[in-house]
Amino acid sequence: KKHQTELRFAQQVVKELMSKKYSSFNYPFLEPVDPVALNCPTYFDYVKQPMDLGSVSRKLSNWEYENVEQVEADVRLVFKNCYAFNPDGTIVNMMGHRLEEVFNSRWVD
Numbered sequence: 001k002k003h004q005t006e007l008r009f010a011q012q013v014v015k016e017l018m019s020k021k022y023s024s025f026n027y028p029f030l031e032p033v034d035p036v037a038l039n040c041p042t043y044f045d046y047v048k049q050p051m052d053l054g055s056v057s058r059k060l061s062n063w064e065y066e067n068v069e070q071v072e073a074d075v076r077l078v079f080k081n082c083y084a085f086n087p088d089g090t091i092v093n094m095m096g097h098r099l100e101e102v103f104n105s106r107w108v109d
C-alpha cells in the first residue's frame with residue numbers, strides 16, 4: 001500500500017519534470033538520446049546505461065518499479081549520463097543541472 005502511494009507521488013514528480021513549465025530546459029531528457037539523430041556517434045562510449053524521463057514515465061505506468069528508490073535511481077541516472085557526455089559549461093550540461101534542481105526541490109526523502 002505504502003509503495004503504491006509513494007509510486008503515485010513519484011509519477012507526479014516525473015510528469016512535472018517533463019511538463020511544458022520546464023520546456024526550455026527539459027527537452028534533451030524527455031526521450032532516449034538518438035546518437036544518429038544528434039550526430040554524437042561516441043555517445044555510447046561515455047554512457048553505458050542510457051536513461052531518459054520518458055522511459056522512467058513508461059516504466060512507472062507499466063508498474064516496473066517496486067519502490068521509489070528505483071525511480072530515483074533512474075532519474076538520477078538521466079542527469080549522471082548528461083554530465084558524463086556534456087562537459088561543464090555546455091548548454092545541455094547546464095540544462096541538466098537546472099532540471100536536477102527542480103527534481104531535488106520536489107523529491108522528499
Ligand SMILES: Cc1ccc(Nc2c(-c3ccc(O)cc3)nc3c(C)cccn23)cc1
Pocket residue numbers: 027028029033038039040047078081082083085086092
Ligand atoms: C554533438 C553533440 C553534443 C552534445 C549533445 N548533447 C545533447 C543531448 C544529450 C542529452 C542527454 C545526454 O545524456 C547526452 C546528450 N541532447 C541534445 C539535444 C536534445 C539537442 C542538442 C544536443 N543534445 C548532442 C550532440
